[in-house]
Every structure is written in C-alpha cells, then in structure tokens.
Amino acid sequence: TQLLEQSPQFLSIQEGENLTVYCNSSSVFSSLQWYRQEPGEGPVLLVTVVTGGEVKKLKRLTFQFGDARKDSSLHITAAQPGDTGLYLCAAPGGKLIFGQGTELSVKP
Template sequence: TQLLEQSPQFLSIQEGENLTVYCNSSSVFSSLQWYRQEPGEGPVLLVTVVTGGEVKKLKRLTFQFGDARKDSSLHITAAQPGDTGLYLCAGARNDMRFGAGTRLTVKP
C-alpha cells in the first residue's frame, strides 16, 4: 500500500486546458514536495510546501498543502506540451516517501 496516493494515474489533455492532480495520505507530513520526472532522467524538484493551507505559485503551476498537512494538489493553467512528464509528490517524515505519480501528456 502506497503511503501517498496520487490521482489520476494518467492524464491526457490538449494544449491550453487546465488540470489538477491530487496527492492524498492518511499520514501527516512535516512538508510535501512535488517533483517532475522526464524519461531517462531523475526527478527534479518543483516546489516544497511546509505550512498547512500554504499555496505556492510557480508561473502557471499552483501548489496547495492541505490544512491538516495530509494532502496536496497541483493545478496547471493553460497546459503546454512542455509540461508533459511524470509528476510525483513526496512526503517528508524521517525520510522522503514518494507516490506512484501522475503521468501527464499534453498534446499540441
């Protein structure tokens, strides 16, 4: 059983559409991080959220940490083909544990 559940598992959309992916857990985390991974490469950090209820924006990406620090969401506005990749959330306790990821494909 995954400590962090990500949904949806797969998402295929057209360029210009908006989307939200979710990361849920029954555990509380001291922080939560989002990474993006492209084929043949290791994951690359997008953002770290620490405070319950925190919202962070990175250009067209908006990240939110749940009030109880158990869940998070990633919203992408006006998706572009360059956003294609595997989006991973990771929760920090004594170490960093990852969800299974959401594989996003943005078609031109």
C-alpha cells in the same frame, strides 16, 4: 503500505486546458514536495510546501498544501506540451516516500 496516493494516474489533455493532480494520505506530514520527471532523467524538485493551507505558485503551476497537512494538489493552468512528464509527490523525513506518480501528456 502506500502512504501517498496520487490521482489520476494518467492524464492526456490538449494544449491550453487546465488540470489538477491530487496527492492524498491518511498521515500528517510536516511538509510535502512535488517533483517532475522527464523521460530518461531523474526527478527534479518543483516545490516544497510546509504550512497547512499554504499556496505556492511557480509560473502556471499552483501548489496547495491541505489545512490538515494530509494532502496536496498541483494545478496547471493553460497546459503546454513542455509540461509533459511524470509528476510525483513526496513526503520527506529520513527517507523520502513517493507517490506512484501522475503521467501527464499534453498534446499540441
């Protein structure tokens, strides 16, 4: 059973464009995490959101946790080629459950 559904699965955009990645579930989570993975490396934690409705910003990245704590979004403003990678949402609690990821490619 896939607990976390991410969309879109693939995204190819030009430098300077904005984008939003979604992470949805029918389950309620105490928190959600976002990781980014570059080729040949393991995922690296970007942020943890804990409170329903919470918004966190990390430079050009804005993360939001849904009011009902069932979903989250990641918005990137003015994407750069360095943002290219696989973005994964994850729900902690014992083991960490990951979504299938969004493969982002930002072309110069």
